[in-house]
Amino acid sequence: MKYGPLPDRTAVVTGAARGLGAALAGELARRGVKVALLGHEKDRLESLAAVLPTRAAAFEVDVTDGTAMEHVGRQVRARLGAPSVVVANAGVAEGGLFADVDMASWRRAVEVDLVGSAVTARTFLPDLRATAGYFLQVASLASLGAAPMMSAYCAAKAGVEAFAHALRAELAHEGVAVGIAYPGWTDTDMIRDADRYPVMRTLRGLMPPPADRVLPVGTVAARLVRAVERRRTSVYVPGWLVAVQALRAAVPPLVLRVARRELPRLAARDPLRPTGLLGPGGDADHGAGTADGR
Numbered sequence: 001m002k003y004g005p006l007p008d009r010t011a012v013v014t015g016a017a018r019g020l021g022a023a024l025a026g027e028l029a030r031r032g033v034k035v036a037l038l039g040h041e042k043d044r045l046e047s048l049a050a051v052l053p054t055r056a057a058a059f060e061v062d063v064t065d066g067t068a069m070e071h072v073g074r075q076v077r078a079r080l081g082a083p084s085v086v087v088a089n090a091g092v093a094e095g096g097l098f099a100d101v102d103m104a105s106w107r108r109a110v111e112v113d114l115v116g117s118a119v120t121a122r123t124f125l126p127d128l129r130a131t132a133g134y135f136l137q138v139a140s141l142a143s144l145g146a147a148p149m150m151s152a153y154c155a156a157k158a159g160v161e162a163f164a165h166a167l168r169a170e171l172a173h174e175g176v177a178v179g180i181a182y183p184g185w186t187d188t189d190m191i192r193d194a195d196r197y198p199v200m201r202t203l204r205g206l207m208p209p210p211a212d213r214v215l216p217v218g219t220v221a222a223r224l225v226r227a228v229e230r231r232r233t234s235v236y237v238p239g240w241l242v243a244v245q246a247l248r249a250a251v252p253p254l255v256l257r258v259a260r261r262e263l264p265r266l267a268a269r270d271p272l273r274p275t276g277l278l279g280p281g282g283d284a285d286h287g288a289g290t291a292d293g294r
Helices: 019-030 042-051 066-080 103-131 151-174 189-194 198-205 217-230 241-246 248-269 279-291
Strands: 010-014 034-039 056-060 085-088 134-138 177-183 234-237
Touching: 010 019, 010 066, 010 103, 019 034, 019 042, 019 085, 019 217, 034 042, 034 066, 042 056, 056 066, 066 103, 085 103, 085 217, 103 134, 103 151, 103 279, 134 151, 134 217, 151 177, 177 217, 189 198, 189 279, 198 248, 217 234, 234 241, 241 248
Parallel strands: 010 034, 010 085, 034 056, 085 134, 134 177, 177 234
Antiparallel strands: none
């Protein structure tokens, strides 16, 4: 905490109430960073802020709401100082065949994962410019190869990857660094909820080892925070995913071959019902949307 590049800096983490966001906040705080925790589930955000070893503040906000995010941005600066690290982590997902999913849920997944990341960047861009800061976009293994039953999530995560590449090119001459994180399967509430659905669990199981392995959330968070310390342009967890990046043109034909064989078999055994937004985080986003009339 004394000698690293992060002590006394301020970081913003979206989707911080649980899962990877909460773990990232903890890792940053252990390195001496003041952390602004953004997301739904106010009680969880405040509970986490209370136990972090550095100054922290909780802000309940919908990351897709530009006006609300601007208000939170002003509060973050007043309470913790201008952030020099911003982690766009907020995300939701749903499973199901595109022909069957509720389009409102499909749009919401894209809105939170993609538009929410853009709104986050736009809100804190003045701070990153002033501090020559670092923006970390949490993408996914899904950015590298789209999978059936996850069309909204895959589309959004491919979108945030492209968004981050474009943003990096725009900001490089101003000293602002932009990184992209590609985590694989991570032990979060969202993944555990997906595994409750036989078809989703089976689809993950069809991936060849070690691609089907679920990593502890603390392991993923630690790798991502080391990338923040080093202002990395990309970080892959596990590291072998960099090979998928190099060979990503081969992924869609492989996925197509497996899906063509396995989806009819799975449908015959169990109906491929849509899951809705997954996990407690998905429930919280749905509840917040109902409350504000979305």
